[in-house]
Amino acid sequence: xxxxxxxxxxxxxxxxxxxxxxxxxxxxxxxxxxVENLTLRRVAREVGVSHAAPYRHFKDKESLLAAITLSGFxxxxxxxxxxxxSNPGAPREQLVKAxxxxxxxxxxxxxxxxxxxxxxxxxxxxxxxxxxxxxxxxYPRDALDAFEKLEEIVDVGVESGTFRQKDVHExxxxxxxxxxxLAMILLGKQLQEPPEGPEAVEALTKCLxxxxxxxxxxxx
Amino acid sequence: xxxxxxxxxxxxxxxxxxxxxxxxxxxxxxxxxxVENLTLRRVAREVGVSHAAPYRHFKDKESLLAAITLSGFxxxxxxxxxxxxSNPGAPREQLVKAxxxxxxxxxxxxxxxxxxxxxxxxxxxxxxxxxxxxxxxxYPRDALDAFEKLEEIVDVGVESGTFRQKDVHExxxxxxxxxxxLAMILLGKQLQEPPEGPEAVEALTKCLxxxxxxxxxxxx
DNA sequence: ACCTGAACACCGTTCAAGT
DNA sequence: ACCTGAACACCGTTCAAGT
Numbered sequence: 001x002x003x004x005x006x007x008x009x010x011x012x013x014x015x016x017x018x019x020x021x022x023x024x025x026x027x028x029x030x031x032x033x034x035v036e037n038l039t040l041r042r043v044a045r046e047v048g049v050s051h052a053a054p055y056r057h058f059k060d061k062e063s064l065l066a067a068i069t070l071s072g073f074x075x076x077x078x079x080x081x082x083x084x085x086s087n088p089g090a091p092r093e094q095l096v097k098a099x100x101x102x103x104x105x106x107x108x109x110x111x112x113x114x115x116x117x118x119x120x121x122x123x124x125x126x127x128x129x130x131x132x133x134x135x136x137x138x139y140p141r142d143a144l145d146a147f148e149k150l151e152e153i154v155d156v157g158v159e160s161g162t163f164r165q166k167d168v169h170e171x172x173x174x175x176x177x178x179x180x181x182l183a184m185i186l187l188g189k190q191l192q193e194p195p196e197g198p199e200a201v202e203a204l205t206k207c208l209x210x211x212x213x214x215x216x217x218x219x220x
Numbered sequence: 221x222x223x224x225x226x227x228x229x230x231x232x233x234x235x236x237x238x239x240x241x242x243x244x245x246x247x248x249x250x251x252x253x254x255v256e257n258l259t260l261r262r263v264a265r266e267v268g269v270s271h272a273a274p275y276r277h278f279k280d281k282e283s284l285l286a287a288i289t290l291s292g293f294x295x296x297x298x299x300x301x302x303x304x305x306s307n308p309g310a311p312r313e314q315l316v317k318a319x320x321x322x323x324x325x326x327x328x329x330x331x332x333x334x335x336x337x338x339x340x341x342x343x344x345x346x347x348x349x350x351x352x353x354x355x356x357x358x359y360p361r362d363a364l365d366a367f368e369k370l371e372e373i374v375d376v377g378v379e380s381g382t383f384r385q386k387d388v389h390e391x392x393x394x395x396x397x398x399x400x401x402l403a404m405i406l407l408g409k410q411l412q413e414p415p416e417g418p419e420a421v422e423a424l425t426k427c428l429x430x431x432x433x434x435x436x437x438x439x440x
Numbered sequence: 441a442c443c444t445g446a447a448c449a450c451c452g453t454t455c456a457a458g459t
Numbered sequence: 460a461c462c463t464g465a466a467c468a469c470c471g472t473t474c475a476a477g478t
Contacts (some may be wrong), residue, residue, distance in 0.1 A: 191367075
């Protein structure tokens with residue numbers, strides 16, 4: 001039924017580790033039932049604690065939500081990093097891999113992704129909660145720097161003469177926008193004829209990434 | 221204070237036009253206070269009706285929200301259409317204009333845009349509410365077809381040999397993804413150094429659109 | 441046909457009080 | 460220092476009853 005409990009002692013469960021327990025339960029609720037059913041009181045119930053207890057660890061509901069999304073941002077950062085290391089010296093392939101990873105993450109964790117980028121959580125709160133989490137050793141300092149990881153890929157592409165000699169930051173934003181937009185469009189089911197199945201999605205993603213590389217205008 | 225009331229007669233206000241009044245009040249609340257403060261009960265209060273009255277016109281809260289977003293989708297469609305007609309015969313300029321319009325809409329109506337694409341409203345409900353609205357003569361049949369309008373631009377670009385000879389649908393999705401992604405990134409304040417002011421935003425948008433046209437790879 | 445009022449189950453948040 | 464229980468103000472939704 002419920003998540004396997006710490007066997008160590010009640011001490012661990014009921015003191016000190018409540019924060020972690022709330023984060024786990026909240027994340028589970030988010031994934032399984034969506035934000036609309038993620039309620040402070042339910043999270044508390046799930047963990048077996050009074051509904052006022054979470055307020056010792058999070059300022060309010062939005063703060064808890066922010067803390068939950070941190071794991072999503074971190075995962076995204078890792079995926080961008082792995083896109084780079086998995087194709088050493090080939091920025092073009094790295095960029096496509098980054099795109100594919102991004103879309104895969106979006107389809108694998110739609111609720112998380114919508115919460116991360118849906119505008120529910122104010123940036124200030126996200127950053128506050130991030131500072132807190134870093135101080136607690138939950139995440140490394142660069143956990144939110146997915147953009148910078150992508151930028152590194154673009155940078156190598158430009159330096160090596162593979163990509164156009166344009167401002168790296170601008171090109172990175174172009175790439176991120178494209179892949180982020182595709183992700184949000186797919187999650188929101190905005191397409192009249194959405195790609196069916198993971199393979200079709202991956203194929204579409206690669207197509208768009210290639211188109212992004214080549215541009216819209218004819219190459220004379 | 222409150223919106224100017226219909227001077228005609230109480231008949232108009234309290235019967236028959238409740239739906240329109242709810243939509244107007246809801247839209248106003250959305251714009252001025254955000255989705256998180258848009259409450260069925262508040263909308264009813266604003267209109268001067270009991271909190272159960274809205275249920276005669278909308279199945280539930282989500283349906284009302286969906287109906288409210290229709291005006292946003294319609295505006296987006298109009299903007300794509302005007303991007304085409306404002307630069308007759310110049311698909312390249314049309315595409316850039318479409319992008320600029322899209323971003324301007326996003327910055328002008330952030331709350332609307334987040335509600336439209338934030339995942340709060342299920343597609344099914346949106347479509348149900350759209351059918352209802354069309355039947356009531358509130359919107360034309362193509363009010364949701366912003367994508368198709370953009371596709372027309374791309375089509376001309378490809379046919380005229382200005383754009384690459386690629387699947388039109390795919391190229392359109394590329395363009396839409398890019399500009400939609402940029403919009404969502406800006407709205408979510410995801411950039412560490414966001415463009416300051418409308419001029420900077422427009423300049424950035426044009427840059428990205430040009431980059432999209434030219435592509436990431438060097439043009440040898 | 442359309443609206444009201446009371447009722448229900450559920451929230452987020454606060455705070456005195458407990459250990 | 461951390462948690463509980465009661466309390467408050469607010470929701471969304473339903474339904475019998477009114478006009």
